[in-house]
Amino acid sequence: MSESGRAASRTAVLVCQGRASANGRAGVGQFADPVAVALLRVAERTAVDEVRANTPPKGWQERTAYESVRACAEVVVPRTVAIDEALRARVTGQLVILGAGLDTRAWRMPELAQSDVWEVDHPASQQDKRNRLAEAAPVLRGPDEGDLLTAELPAISRTVRFTPVDFAVDDLGAALDAAGHDPAAPTTWLWEGVVPYLTRDEVRATVAALAARTVTGSALVVNYQAPSARAAAGRLLTRVLGSSVTSGEPWRSLWRPQRMAALLAEYGLRVVSDDNLLTLAHALGSPARGRTSLRSGRVAIAESH
Numbered sequence: 098m099s100e101s102g103r104a105a106s107r108t109a110v111l112v113c114q115g116r117a118s119a120n121g122r123a124g125v126g127q128f129a130d131p132v133a134v135a136l137l138r139v140a141e142r143t144a145v146d147e148v149r150a151n152t153p154p155k156g157w158q159e160r161t162a163y164e165s166v167r168a169c170a171e172v173v174v175p176r177t178v179a180i181d182e183a184l185r186a187r188v189t190g191q192l193v194i195l196g197a198g199l200d201t202r203a204w205r206m207p208e209l210a211q212s213d214v215w216e217v218d219h220p221a222s223q224q225d226k227r228n229r230l231a232e233a234a235p236v237l238r239g240p241d242e243g244d245l246l247t248a249e250l251p252a253i254s255r256t257v258r259f260t261p262v263d264f265a266v267d268d269l270g271a272a273l274d275a276a277g278h279d280p281a282a283p284t285t286w287l288w289e290g291v292v293p294y295l296t297r298d299e300v301r302a303t304v305a306a307l308a309a310r311t312v313t314g315s316a317l318v319v320n321y322q323a324p325s326a327r328a329a330a331g332r333l334l335t336r337v338l339g340s341s342v343t344s345g346e347p348w349r350s351l352w353r354p355q356r357m358a359a360l361l362a363e364y365g366l367r368v369v370s371d372d373n374l375l376t377l378a379h380a381l382g383s384p385a386r387g388r389t390s391l392r393s394g395r396v397a398i399a400e401s402h
């Protein structure tokens with residue numbers, strides 16, 4: 098629990114489990130996240146191993162965990178591929194990841210070698226990630242490099258600057274200033290899997306804060322959820338059945354594509370593409386059993402001209 102009384106994000110762990118279970122199994126040739134598994138604790142790898150082996154466990158609780166990871170893998174494969182492609186096409190030297198959770202891009206994307214990466218996240222989630230990175234370093238390095246065992250896992254990007262921010266209360270601009278972000282140079286902003294957890298006012302305030310540090314040549318890649326009655330019913334059912342993973346992190350805002358585009362346009366960001374994850378999954382040939390949640394998840398790219 099952090100000073101603000103909030104625990105580290107459980108949904109961040111779930112999406113990391115989704116990426117770890119899909120690595121080498123889905124979207125092969127386009128999707129890969131070999132680092133994700135290293136950020137998971139031993140108990141969190143059980144469901145990942147079961148999904149990878151396609152062997153659902155017997156117990157009800159274990160089966161619920163398995164199905165959450167399996168369904169999450171379906172969502173994160175097209176989402177990750179679309180976002181990675183967008184980032185590769187927009188390397189600006191400054192990448193700010195808003196609500197980074199257990200994002201692994203700074204540790205796995207060679208295209209970021211000449212970029213500084215700011216990982217912005219809620220303080221509790223960020224501390225949790227840093228603990229995991231410290232634990233992961235010996236896992237990936239092997240046991241023979243004694244002195245290095247307590248260091249964090251080394252990133253591929255030029256730097257990773259951990260920037261703790263609670264979007265509900267903190268000043269994003271001030272935090273980025275303090276962390277050395279240059280508002281006069283182009284920035285690529287990534288906002289993946291976070292918008293639903295913020296209120297409309299928090300989303301607007303965050304867009305305003307990032308737009309104030311966005312010059313020509315910058316871009317925002319944003320993943321958000323569009324409203325869907327069927328998806329809402331499914332989520333309610335999951336909660337009633339007692340899945341604890343998402344219950345502490347309720348969805349607070351859903352956006353129709355037109356409303357998201359209008360909000361971004363108000364702040365000088367023009368949407369150049371906005372696709373749902375079902376379309377992206379079909380294009381990849383990746384699994385798409387959860388058509389409802391795939392259809393309501395979207396990745397939009399907006400540019401500043």
Ligand SMILES: C[S@@+](CC[C@H](N)C(=O)[O-])C[C@H]1O[C@@H](n2cnc3c(N)ncnc32)[C@H](O)[C@@H]1O
Pocket residue numbers: 106108109112113195196197198199200217218219220222223262263264265288289290291294295
């Ligand atoms: C589902 S996770 C997504 C993590 C990561 N972007 C990914 O896609 O793997 C949601 C993330 O949003 C962050 N988040 C939610 N509400 C937040 C807030 N008010 N301030 C800062 N971060 C927040 C959580 O800490 C968590 O890292």
